[in-house]
Amino acid sequence: MPVRISVTFTWDIPEAERLYRAWSMYYSDVQMGGPAFDDPGKTFTPGQFVKPGIVFTSRGCTKNCDWCLVPKREGWIRELPITGGWDVADNNLLACSRDHIEAVFDMLRRQPEPIKLSGGLDAELLQPWHIDLLKTIRLKYAWFACDYPGALRNLERAADLMDVSLRLINKRLPSLAYPPCQCETRTTFLISFNNSITGLSSCKQAVWVVE
Numbered sequence: 001m002p003v004r005i006s007v008t009f010t011w012d013i014p015e016a017e018r019l020y021r022a023w024s025m026y027y028s029d030v031q032m033g034g035p036a037f038d039d040p041g042k043t044f045t046p047g048q049f050v051k052p053g054i055v056f057t058s059r060g061c062t063k064n065c066d067w068c069l070v071p072k073r074e075g076w077i078r079e080l081p082i083t084g085g086w087d088v089a090d091n092n093l094l095a096c097s098r099d100h101i102e103a104v105f106d107m108l109r110r111q112p113e114p115i116k117l118s119g120g121l122d123a124e125l126l127q128p129w130h131i132d133l134l135k136t137i138r139l140k141y142a143w144f145a146c147d148y149p150g151a152l153r154n155l156e157r158a159a160d161l162m163d164v165s166l167r168l169i170n171k172r173l174p175s176l177a178y179p180p181c182q183c184e185t186r187t188t189f190l191i192s193f194n195n196s197i198t199g200l201s202s203c204k205q206a207v208w209v210v211e
């Protein structure tokens with residue numbers, strides 16, 4: 001039986017090596033791989049290395065942000081065959097072609113669970129036709145990044161397009177745990193990666209609720 005050890009973070013490599021040694025005592029075909037080893041993610045098989053429901057429909061990205069490993073590891077955006085799932089973990093789904101995005105939403109409309117857009121939507125790329133698609137699914141939550149000062153403008157524009165007002169929960173959260181919320185839909189923004197927006201450190205990991 002082949003044994004595959006997928007490692008997401010480089011700091012987990014020592015533990016992966018321990019597992020490799022342990023499994024190798026019982027099986028002849030043991031391999032380590034994954035993002036920590038710069039695996040470009042050529043394919044995606046549902047349920048393999050990720051929880052049921054998580055789906056990747058693309059790899060790579062059209063952008064080249066300084067702080068991000070995706071362009072170096074996965075290269076330019078690649079659209080994968082669309083498999084089923086309700087938690088889309090793509091790096092930058094909105095950088096895909098319109099045909100691909102529409103096909104992804106066709107798939108999402110058939111899912112038994114509310115939809116999570118955990119990989120994040122690129123506020124700069126958000127267009128009115130994306131909003132039309134979002135209205136066709138049972139959306140649990142969507143993430144938007146806000147990693148650099150200029151991104152705040154994109155965030156505000158995205159809020160306008162989504163026709164929502166944003167209310168910042170007025171405290172710094174100890175983790176990404178969600179606060180109590182009566183809203184049926186909420187949108188969560190991770191603010192100021194690596195303190196890149198000075199003066200907003202108290203907003204890091206803050207949660208904005210949709211009203």
Ligand code: SF4
Pocket residue numbers: 060061062063064065068069070071091092122
């Ligand atoms: S847009 Fe996101 S995925 Fe693409 S390079 Fe920037 S941080 Fe990475």
